[in-house]
Amino acid sequence: MDGQNAETPGLSEAEARRRLAAEGPNELGDPERHALYQIALSALTEPMSALLVAGSILYFLLGDTTEAIVLFLFTTFSIVITVVQEARTEHILDRLRDLTAPTALALRDGQRRRLPARELVRGDVVFLGEGDRVPADLRLVGARDLAIDESLLTGESVPVAKTLTTAAAATDGDPTSARAGTLVVRGSGQGVVTATGARSEVGQIGRSLALLEPEAPRLRAETRQVVLLFALGGGAVSVAAVLLFGLLRGGWLEALLSGIALGMAMLPEEFPLVLTVFVAMGAWRISRVRVLARRGDAVEALGATTVLCTDKTGTLTENRMSIAALHLPDGRAFGVTVPAGPATAELRSVLAAGVLASARHPHDPMELAFHDLADAWGLEPASALALEHEWGLDAGLLAVTRVWRRPDGSRLVAAKGAPEAIAMLCRADDAARAALGDAVAAMAEAGLRVLAIAEAEAAPGALPARPTDLAFRLLGLVGLADPLRASVPAAVAACRKAGVEVVMITGDHPATARAIATGAGLGDGEVVTGAALEQMSDEALGARLAGIRVFARVRPEQKLRIVRAYAARGEVVAMTGDGVNDAPSLKAAHIGIAMGKRGTDVAREAAALVLLDDDFGAIVAAIRLGRRIWDNLKKAMAFVVAVHIPIAGLALLPFLFDLPILFGPIHIALLEMVIDPVCSIVFEAEPEEEDVMARPPRDPQTPLLSTRLIAWGAVQGVIGLVLVAAVEFWAIWRGMPIDEVRALSFFSLVCVVISFVFVGRTFGTHGFGLIRRPNPALAIVMLAMTLVLGLSLVWPDARALFRFGPLHADDLAVTVASGVGAVVLLEAIKGIARRWLA
Secondary structure (H helix, E strand, C coil), X not given: CCCCCCCCCCECHHHHHHHHHHHCCCCCCCCCCCCHHHHHHHHHCCHHHXXXXXXXXXXXXXXXXXXXXXXXXXXXXXXXXXXXXXXXXXXXXXXXXXXXXXXXXXXXXXXXEEEEHHHCCCCCEEEECCXXXXXXXXXXXXEEEEEEECHHHHCCCCXXXXXXXXXXXXXXCCCCEECCCCEEEEXXXXXXXXXXXXXXCCCCCCCCCCCCCCCCHHHHHHHHHHHHHHHHHHHHHHHHHHHHHHHHHCCHHHHHHHHHHHHHHHCCCHHHHHHHHHHHHHHHHHHHCCEEECCHHHHHHHCXXXXXXXXXXXXXXXXXXXXXXXXXXXXXXXXXXXXXXXXXXXXXXXXXXXXXXXXXXXXXXXXXXXHHHHHHHCCCCCCCCEEEEEECCECCECEEEEEEECCCCCEEEEEEECHHHHHHHCCCCHHHHHHHHHHHHHHHHCCCEEEEEEEEEECXXXXXXXHHHCCCEEEEEEEEECCECCCHHHHHHHHHHCCCEEEEECCCCHHHHHHHHHHHCCCCCEEEEHHHHHHXXXXXXXXXHHHEEEEECCCCCHHHHHHHHHHHCCCCEEEEECCHHHHHHHHHCCEEEEECCCCCHHHHHHCCEEECCCCHHHHHHHHHHHHHHHHHHHHHHHHHHHHHHHHHHHHHHHHHHCCCCCCCHHHHHHHHHHHHHHHHHHCCCCCCCCCCCCCCCCCCCCCCCCHHHHHHHHHHHHHHHHHHHHHHHHHHHCCCCHHHHHHHHHHHHHHHHHHHHHHHCCCCCXXXXXXXXXXXXHHHHHHHHHHHHHHHHHCHHHHHHCCCCCCCHHHHHHHHHHHHHHHHHHHHHHHHHHHHHC
């Protein structure tokens, strides 16, 4: 297909914009979204909102209009917070969807440009390559060995070969058509867009790429179960308390208000809120280090990774290749240090054949290196030639062969590929193979990727079925340098310190792979080739995995076996890949990681993460963030458990000890305004622990709400309850007016809640040491909380609303002492149980 219709400039940008405005974007409709009123209605039906509304109605029935209105305003405020958080989450997800949207290589103003597929319009000229998802319905105008998997539309699993005819337009079943959503499995092509978006045949089937799921299913199910258990238990206790209060004291409306307050106190509605915010914000934070999380559970799994299998080219290296050495069959070797350097006829012939065996408009860095050097040497090997046929890479022959027709009708065949494959094409004898192997080893030990170049003549008439039937002549070897990324050694060291074993899997020569692995700091482990892998049983492979650091000369389909072998040993495997054949291994890995720049659409679809810059360092940064997210999620959940115990306990005390009722729904609602932002915003923004990358990966089966975590939250809650209850009993014993007791107890409870935040910010160090680790979100929430609570004391109307009596300096000292006492006690316990908590 190369070169066909190259004279057409495609659409102009101005015309493309006009058509885009007239016909709409090339997409099948927006993902399912919720309007603001739908989010508000959903929030209104939540148990906490329902309880607030019920409390407001009861206050109206009691004739307390002010408290009814205020409680209704609290309900509204709660719904507004939910709507804002949902809208923020959807905004984050929209930004992530923009990153994961498919792209297309199109011709605009005569230039090839990589565009978002949604911007394609009728008349655009689009280029297709192996592994691409067809972005719109096309009429093919160029094809080279093109085959497309149309099973999405037809259910037929056999790829359909595409050829050119004189048909003016593509119709159903026409071999000149390529339809949106289908997959290029072989060859390349060029087509003109005939239909986009809903007008394409795929119609309403759906987007090509699966959209990001905002929640991790396992965690969501776990939190729902916990909330259900708490709701059932709290509901039973609330009903029993209402009946007890009503029967013993009378006043059933007051009993209902107290029961509602108790139900609100015992309902941990923050659990699902925390999970939603953390997963969405976690995906957004990971995207800031140029890693796209396409699945929510990938955020959770990152912290459990034990083995990271990575490509070499473009991931560990810069994917910026240049030809550094040329080697001729007679043993002469030449270093290429200056682009305009040696240009003898023999060297020029090697380079010219290498260019002819590459794409005319290459994207592969190796092929770009051939073209760059050819430009520097002034070579134009294909200027008078027409491409007639191409044999691509396959498992049996790791070489690319192209057939060119000269103006006189004769044919020139150029091949480039793995030296052993080219040796087979050239029918080299044992002596020649040994000499070639020595030369390859010498170049590979210098860290060069080595390709062999050969050429042949093809007789007139039909071409053979395979290039092995032609008589090739070896022209020489080409050594390509791809420098190691400067950040890789430190990133690999960080992985190993964190208990994550890094294994390199590459198609390169073993010596080249070892040289790069040594520079990356992967250690002196064993190098296993794909050929050796073929000879191993699964048991033998599993027994040797611990000592292997490099897999070389590995075919993409062999990655799947490697992933399964690691998984069988109980490892949590992250695997990188970019090609069509990498998709099975990306799916099989616990965390599939696709390349964003050089990766195919099918690889990105199969992966959980996408590296937007193909940078290994980004994987390590994502693992670090994944561990931080998991740590902070645990802290938030422990805080939710802790904070509900003193609230529920204080609401229950009047029923157990015949005490005056201090807290009604309005007080619990005020506390909820504090709790929600603290657990969802403050803990999410908490900086990472100092040892986040100095500890082994967690067990992936560890539940989020583990027994230890619940026990730690319960310990905090019980201590807080004891302290605040002690303040309440002390105040009653002193004969303080009930409004002052209420204010003293409430503010003591708030100080205890603040102590939970202070203590819960870290599992590993004393909370006092966190002064060096500021949390801006915490500072903002604390400031807002101080202003609101201070206003409730100094503004007479607010003080009357909450039925707070005046608090003097000594009273405030008591409230602060309760918080400080909670911190001292909990820090002492945490110091003793730190290892257990970790």
